[in-house]
Amino acid sequence: MTTAGKVIKCKAAVAWEPNKPLVIEDVEVAPPQANEVRIKIVATGMCHTDLYILFESMKKESFPMILGHEAAGIIESVGPGVTEFQPGDKVIPLFISQCRECRFCKSPKTNQCEKGWIETQHVLKDSRFTCKGKKIEQFAGTSTFSQYTVVNQMAVAKIDPSAPLDKVCLIGCGICTGYGAAVNTAKVEPGSTCAVFGLGAVGLAAVMGCKAAGAKKIFAVDINPEKFEKAKVFGATDFVNPKDYDKPISQVLAEMTNGGVDYSLECVGNVEVMRSALESCVKGWGISVVVGWTELHDVATRPVQLIAGRTWKGSMFGGFKGKDGVPEMVKAYLGKKLLVDEFITHNMTLDQVNDAIELMKHGKCIRTVLNPFPQ
Template sequence: MGTEGKVIKCKAAVAWEPRKPLSLEEVEVAPPKAHEVRIKIVATGVCHSDLAVLRETPLPQGGMHTFPILLGHEAAGIVESIGPGVTKFSKGDAVIPLFVAQCGECEYCLSPKTNMCKTHWEEFLKGVLLDGTSRITCQGKQITQLFALGTFSEYTVVPEISLTKIRKDAPLDKVCLLGCGISTGYGAAINSAKVEPGSTCAVFGLGAIGLAAVMGCKAAGASRIFAVDINKDKFPKAELLGATDFVNPKDYDKPISQVLAEMTNGGVDFALECVGSVEVMRAALESCCNAWGTCVIVGYVPEKDMTLAPITLLLGRTLRGTFFGGWKSVESVPKLVDDYMNKKLKVDEFVTHNLPLEEINEGFDLMISGKSIRTVIKMA
């Protein structure tokens, strides 16, 4: 008997309360409604954004998900069924859910100046789908879905504008990471900073996003890449991905911006902040050279102000932010998958742990302790 049009009961890791371990539960996943797709999740990464929501960190523009919630947004899977009006997906397609939608019709999607999408942005930040509700229930309660995705489940339902089809021969337990972390850091260097050949770069923070930014700087042809982190154990991986120098701020009794300025005769050409700290953001900007130095903020920090001396910008530095590395999600992610399959983009090197869904809380522990770059949860 097929499952199309029926409620599917399956395992999921539900966050019932903030700051509490996830609970393995049997959930009910309703059939997709109009312009929605139900997916069988094969693999999903454990990302800092999941942890931030678990800790009740406000989302951009004041968004705040409500509990209970199904976290998870960095995933890959197979289409199980489609809702009315869906024409771009079919049962059996290999897909990657997207936390940044691309409707292809709104003002943002039609502009080459941004990769953002206006359609249903507010609903997605609240963890609900197009009609303002979720497709996941447990013990009679609606479970919201992080970014309208919720991939810590064997099945989930997502809006069709938040999904892209990829080649079927791609290993889903690897390319799932192209749904967030790797794409974000890599694109921050390639698309947002527009790192130039022969330039000097500094990447602040060597988590998955920072390491991917290092990889992006190398791909863009940077001649010197400074990997900045207080954890010296992260340098070997950064070096593997292209870093030429490692700088630990704890090793110096002067500001890190001054250290980098002295090492580069005035400052780096490009700096990428991948931590999510206003103090580090300012340090990254001040590490850039005058006249043309560019700093890109990749890390997210809510409800805090960053104070700057106007002269920091008046002398010619540029400060900008990026979201999902500037990629137009639906059209770009399949190309990134192709780059991985053609050995132009590293992904395997980011996977440090593989765990079953039953051990997902260990994945969070590994991330918090700094012992993992990415833990991939395999559903089967």
């Protein structure tokens, strides 16, 4: 029985209000409208940004909402005007669009999409989700903590049909974000020294990117020593725990590296760590990339840190243009040139979403993959 053109009733994890557990609800997902596709979500990862929205930024006007933005699925149906996709295609939804038409998409200097900002805001305000007669907000234009979601075709990447969706879902956020920050944004060079601050999935992906770029020394910086063995798997050569020292970590790294590292990547979303990462770079040419997300605080440093020749950069989604970069990253994984399985520490059902949140909140996982359709 075809579902195309009909409202689908399915399960989703709804965040009714900030700082409260998600609730598994029956929701209605309307058919895709012009230039939209409806996706059956096969697997979705739990990312720290979901926790940030729920527990830190807590903008009440954004709730009720369905979170989730790191996923993979299958096209169930397409709306009018969609020619790039057809039912049955394996896809990864993107929280950064690629319209291929705006000045940003046409520039090799950025992965931002001007049209995407407008359309995503539109989708947020005109979501295809309803529950108990109420409109449910769509997060990041994706909302993947649901068995089905509707996404603008600009924000979908078609991937290799042989790709295992319960693995490559992580390429939809964490892996690209960290790996690309090292390779695309920092442009790490062979033989260089790097420091990665924070060893969650994004930080470990950044370590992997530094290794792929040929860095000779990769310092993994975290206050949890249990994470070093995992970091070694992805290419870290040294582990530094700031709690082991009675001086600033930037000074510690400077002493270990004859003045500082060539590249540093902040993968925590903490403004104090961002400053430490910048100040850990060698003066003259050091490059520090802000990868961790926060909108709550200002970031600061002494002007001399920059005047001395350091560069401070930001990176969103690792600088990847989604429609182009995500399929290539999936191919790299299938060709055994990219680690993905090693990030997955837990597999759960969508019903266990609050357990997955607790694991991440307490640093007990790298990535938990949720299955919305358990057998």
